[in-house]
Amino acid sequence: xxxYSLSDTxxxxxASRRQGRALRDFVRSSGVxxxxxxxxxxxxxxxxLWEDVGDWARTHSLGIGxxxxxxxxxxGTFAADYLGAAGRALRLRAPWLLAIGVVLALxxxxxxxxxxxxxxxxxxxQAIVEVxxxxxxxxxxxxxxxxxxxxxxxxxxxxxxxxxxxxIGWSRAVGYWVHPVLRFIGPLPATAWLxxxxxxxxxxxxxxxxxxxxxxxxxxxxxxxxGVASVSSAYYxxxxxxxxxxxxxxxxxxIPAALPHVFVxxxxxxxxSFAVLVVAEMIGVKAGLGWYLQWAQxxxxxxxxxxxxxxxxxxxSSAITLLFWxxxxxxxxxxxxxxx
Amino acid sequence: MVACTVAETIxxxxxxxxxxxxxxxxxxxxxxxxxxxxxxVNLSIEPGEFVALLGPSGCGKxxxxxxxxxxxxxxxxxxxxxxxxxxxxxxxxxxVFQDPTLFPWRTVWDNVALGLEAQGILKHHRRRxxxxxxxxGLAAFRNxxxxxxxxxxxxxxxxxxxxxxxxxxLVLDEPLGKLDSLTxxxxxxxxxxxxxxxxxxxxLVTHDxxxxxxxANRVIVLSERPARVKADIAVQRPYPRHRGDPYLADLRRQxxxxxxxDATW
Numbered sequence: 123x124x125x126y127s128l129s130d131t132x133x134x135x136x137a138s139r140r141q142g143r144a145l146r147d148f149v150r151s152s153g154v155x156x157x158x159x160x161x162x163x164x165x166x167x168x169x170x171l172w173e174d175v176g177d178w179a180r181t182h183s184l185g186i187g188x189x190x191x192x193x194x195x196x197x198g199t200f201a202a203d204y205l206g207a208a209g210r211a212l213r214l215r216a217p218w219l220l221a222i223g224v225v226l227a228l229x230x231x232x233x234x235x236x237x238x239x240x241x242x243x244x245x246x247x248q249a250i251v252e253v254x255x256x257x258x259x260x261x262x263x264x265x266x267x268x269x270x271x272x273x274x275x276x277x278x279x280x281x282x283x284x285x286x287x288x289x290i291g292w293s294r295a296v297g298y299w300v301h302p303v304l305r306f307i308g309p310l311p312a313t314a315w316l317x318x319x320x321x322x323x324x325x326x327x328x329x330x331x332x333x334x335x336x337x338x339x340x341x342x343x344x345x346x347x348x349g350v351a352s353v354s355s356a357y358y359x360x361x362x363x364x365x366x367x368x369x370x371x372x373x374x375x376x377i378p379a380a381l382p383h384v385f386v387x388x389x390x391x392x393x394x395s396f397a398v399l400v401v402a403e404m405i406g407v408k409a410g411l412g413w414y415l416q417w418a419q420x421x422x423x424x425x426x427x428x429x430x431x432x433x434x435x436x437x438x439s440s441a442i443t444l445l446f447w448x449x450x451x452x453x454x455x456x457x458x459x460x461x462x
Numbered sequence: 463m464v465a466c467t468v469a470e471t472i473x474x475x476x477x478x479x480x481x482x483x484x485x486x487x488x489x490x491x492x493x494x495x496x497x498x499x500x501x502x503v504n505l506s507i508e509p510g511e512f513v514a515l516l517g518p519s520g521c522g523k524x525x526x527x528x529x530x531x532x533x534x535x536x537x538x539x540x541x542x543x544x545x546x547x548x549x550x551x552x553x554x555x556x557x558v559f560q561d562p563t564l565f566p567w568r569t570v571w572d573n574v575a576l577g578l579e580a581q582g583i584l585k586h587h588r589r590r591x592x593x594x595x596x597x598x599g600l601a602a603f604r605n606x607x608x609x610x611x612x613x614x615x616x617x618x619x620x621x622x623x624x625x626x627x628x629x630x631x632l633v634l635d636e637p638l639g640k641l642d643s644l645t646x647x648x649x650x651x652x653x654x655x656x657x658x659x660x661x662x663x664x665x666l667v668t669h670d671x672x673x674x675x676x677x678a679n680r681v682i683v684l685s686e687r688p689a690r691v692k693a694d695i696a697v698q699r700p701y702p703r704h705r706g707d708p709y710l711a712d713l714r715r716q717x718x719x720x721x722x723x724d725a726t727w
Binding site: 210327354356357359360361362363364365366367369375378381453455456 | 532534553555557559561563566568576577579607609623
């Protein structure tokens with residue numbers, strides 16, 4: 123008597139079902155990563171399979187690099203379970219890695235290999251890599267010059283804008299005088315001042331700093347002011363009945379309550395000051411990424427322009443990330459609506 | 463009207479201050495025209511009394527409180543705290559508003575510490591903040607932010623923020639008005655206990671006759687705007703009181719009668 127017996131076919135079915143499920147799970151968790159690895163292999167092959175139509179020095183290295191990336195992706199994907207947070211992060215980004223690999227492969231084929239896109243206006247990836255390897259010192263110098271100019275102007279503009287905004291929001295007398303001036307001058311794009319600034323200021327550096335500060339200061343002023351003005355009077359009543367003096371009302375009530383507005387102003391100011399920075403560097407300042415772009419255009423060095431643009435966008439987006447990070451630290455009280 | 467004799471229920475040596483309101487008139491400017499809100503208000507409150515101001519909505523009760531707090535000056539007349547004229551806000555008279563108005567960017571502890579910080583004495587009195595939080599039962603929430611509190615907890619925090627200053631006069635502007643009825647009942651009992659323990663003078667604005675009678679040992683009924691004192695009723699019942707007490711029910715009927723609401727009773 124065999125109550126527990128299973129026929130051979132049942133066992134085989136169960137096993138194949140199990141195998142099927144395991145396969146499905148594997149495809150779901152690692153499929154995209156695997157395809158992303160293949161896309162990067164394709165990119166590497168696209169570099170090596172055909173001859174370049176032009177004369178670029180880094181084609182071979184780029185192909186090898188693509189294979190290294192592909193190997194990293196494949197290893198990370200299949201070993202994700204043992205890699206902890208890094209493995210999870212990789213799985214999360216696998217679709218993006220796939221898309222980037224595909225785009226790079228297409229770009230390579232469309233430019234360097236078959237010139238479907240007109241050269242030299244659309245340089246291949248290896249040309250941009252070449253800029254980073256061969257022209258790095260100049261590019262870094264430019265990036266540093268831009269960052270210095272931007273930071274100086276932005277900090278000055280943000281501080282002045284903040285102080286002015288608090289003053290207008292707090293004092294009627296200050297508001298009476300500053301408000302019309304702000305109304306009249308504020309909406310003027312800071313770049314409109316460029317010609318005047320460059321001959322009234324002693325150096326192109328101080329002129330650009332002034333313009334960047336102006337572009338930053340206006341939105342910071344307006345938003346700080348509206349933030350201070352919109353603080354509920356109930357907060358002041360509470361603080362006053364508890365014995366607060368005017369300085370306490372400004373520093374401990376008005377300013378913290380207005381901070382969310384201030385950060386909107388800082389964000390807007392950052393955007394408009396980037397625009398001023400690049401224009402000022404293109405026109406007057408003999409350094410910085412804007413100047414590098416202008417210089418590259420003069421020499422028809424299109425690869426250098428793309429390389430500079432990439433650096434510029436990295437700098438701008440890190441500046442904004444840094445601003446958001448600071449805001450999240452300072453305004454942690456705004457986050458979350460957990461109730462108990 | 464019931465004759466006014468007070469102070470027999472006060473068991474703690476009063477640390478509260480007396481409050482005298484003499485011939486106070488007040489008006490608001492609305493489009494150039496003066497809208498009278500208070501008319502010849504005279505009121506004398508003994509140290510340690512629990513006085514409820516009861517009146518129809520919009521009659522000027524809250525305005526009277528703002529005058530007591532010193533947030534506004536009356537058009538005519540004087541207000542005195544222990545024979546000293548009230549000229550501005552001072553932490554011996556602290557207000558708890560209908561909304562808790564906690565500062566959302568400060569933790570509960572920092573909110574309660576606000577008064578001591580504003581007066582520049584926080585450094586040496588940090589203990590008082592802890593004690594006040596303990597008193598209202600929020601010690602565990604000292605590091606929470608206001609948005610994490612329920613309505614009742616937020617109002618308790620506001621109460622602690624007032625009590626930490628050891629006020630002589632506690633001014634309550636419908637502090638329980640927005641709470642749900644269960645929380646309200648609990649906090650009414652807590653208020654009475656606090657007042658009995660601390661002995662401050664309490665001035666409570668409410669539009670709830672039952673609440674006034676449950677809490678106060680004196681109920682002032684105000685008229686429609688402009689507010690005048692319509693009746694001054696002593697509530698001669700020891701604490702803790704019972705909501706079903708026929709004596710209180712009788713007073714409640716009288717008060718509603720004065721407010722012109724007897725038809726609904």
